[in-house]
Amino acid sequence: MTGEPAAPAPAQPQRCLFVSDVHLDVAGNAAQRQFLDFLGGEATHADTLYILGDLFESWVGDDSPEHGAVLDALAALSARGVACFALHGNRDFLLGEGFCRRTGCRLLPDPVVTTLAGEPVLLTHGDALCTDDHAYQELRSIVRDEAWQRRFLALPLATRQLLADEARAGSRAHTARTAPRIMDVNAAAVQAAFRATGVRRIIHGHTHRPAVHDGQIDGQAVQRIVLGAWYEQGSCLWLQDGRYALHTLPR
Numbered sequence: 001m002t003g004e005p006a007a008p009a010p011a012q013p014q015r016c017l018f019v020s021d022v023h024l025d026v027a028g029n030a031a032q033r034q035f036l037d038f039l040g041g042e043a044t045h046a047d048t049l050y051i052l053g054d055l056f057e058s059w060v061g062d063d064s065p066e067h068g069a070v071l072d073a074l075a076a077l078s079a080r081g082v083a084c085f086a087l088h089g090n091r092d093f094l095l096g097e098g099f100c101r102r103t104g105c106r107l108l109p110d111p112v113v114t115t116l117a118g119e120p121v122l123l124t125h126g127d128a129l130c131t132d133d134h135a136y137q138e139l140r141s142i143v144r145d146e147a148w149q150r151r152f153l154a155l156p157l158a159t160r161q162l163l164a165d166e167a168r169a170g171s172r173a174h175t176a177r178t179a180p181r182i183m184d185v186n187a188a189a190v191q192a193a194f195r196a197t198g199v200r201r202i203i204h205g206h207t208h209r210p211a212v213h214d215g216q217i218d219g220q221a222v223q224r225i226v227l228g229a230w231y232e233q234g235s236c237l238w239l240q241d242g243r244y245a246l247h248t249l250p251r
Contacts, residue, residue: 015047016048016049016050018203019051020051020054020089020125022055023230025057025058030251031230031251032069038249040076040077046082047082048084048085052089052123052124053092053125054090054092054206055086056091058164058165059093059095060164061157063098063157071103074103074104079104083106084103084106087112087123088125089125089127090125090127111124117242119200120198121202122199125206126205128189132181132186136174183207184207191217199222200220200222201222202222202224203225204226210228225237232251233251235247
C-alpha cells in the first residue's frame with residue numbers, strides 16, 4: 001500500500017475535523033439528524049473537514065435523488081469557508097464529480113498523504129489494510145475497476161438500486177459468518193503502509209473500532225488513529241493546535 005502525492009490543503013490549518021463511517025441510509029433517521037446537526041454546529045468551527053469514506057450506506061451514482069438534505073448541508077458548510085474533503089469508502093466508492101459539484105467537497109485518492117500540523121499523515125478509509133479478508137479484497141478489486149464502474153453506472157437507476165440492496169444483504173451475511181479478527185486490519189499491512197509512505201501517523205475508519213494505537217516501526221514512534229461508526233452514536237477526531245483528540249458524540 002502506498003500513498004498518492006500529497007493533497008493540496010489550506011496552509012497549515014489549525015483546526016481539522018475527521019469523520020468516517022457515518023453510513024447514512026434512511027432520510028430522517030437518528031444518524032442523519034445527528035449528522036446534520038453536526039454539520040451545522042461543531043463542524044462550522046473547523047478549518048477543514050475530512051470524510052474518510054462510507055458517508056453513505058450505499059451510493060449508486062451521482063444521479064441518485066437520495067440524501068438531498070445532507071448534500072445541501074455539506075454545500076452550506078463549504079460556503080462558510082470550511083474546506084471539505086472526502087475519500088471513497090467500501091459503500092460509497094461511486095461518489096463522483098456530480099457529488100463534488102453539489103456539495104463543494106473535493107474527492108481525494110485513497111490512500112493519500114497530506115501535511116497536517118507540519119507533519120505528513122496518511123489518510124485512508126482503511127479497508128485496504130484488512131488483507132486477511134480475502135473474499136472482501138477480491139470483491140474490492142472488482143468494484144474499484146473503472147471499466148466495471150462504467151458498466152454499472154450505465155444501468156438504469158432502479159436496477160442499480162436493486163443490485164446495491166442485494167450487495168448490502170450479501171455484506172451482512174459475510175460479516176455474520178466471518179470472524180471479527182479477519183475483518184480487522186492486518187498488522188503486516190499496517191507496518192508496510194508506514195514504511196512505504198514514511199509517515200509516523202495513520203488515520204482511518206472502516207473497522208468501526210475507535211481507538212488510538214501507539215507503537216514503533218523500525219525504532220520510530222508511530223500512531224494509528226481509528227475513527228468510529230455512527231450507527232448508535234457519533235465519532236469524530238479533532239486536530240487543534242497540533243494535538244489530536246478522539247471524541248464520542250452521544251446521540
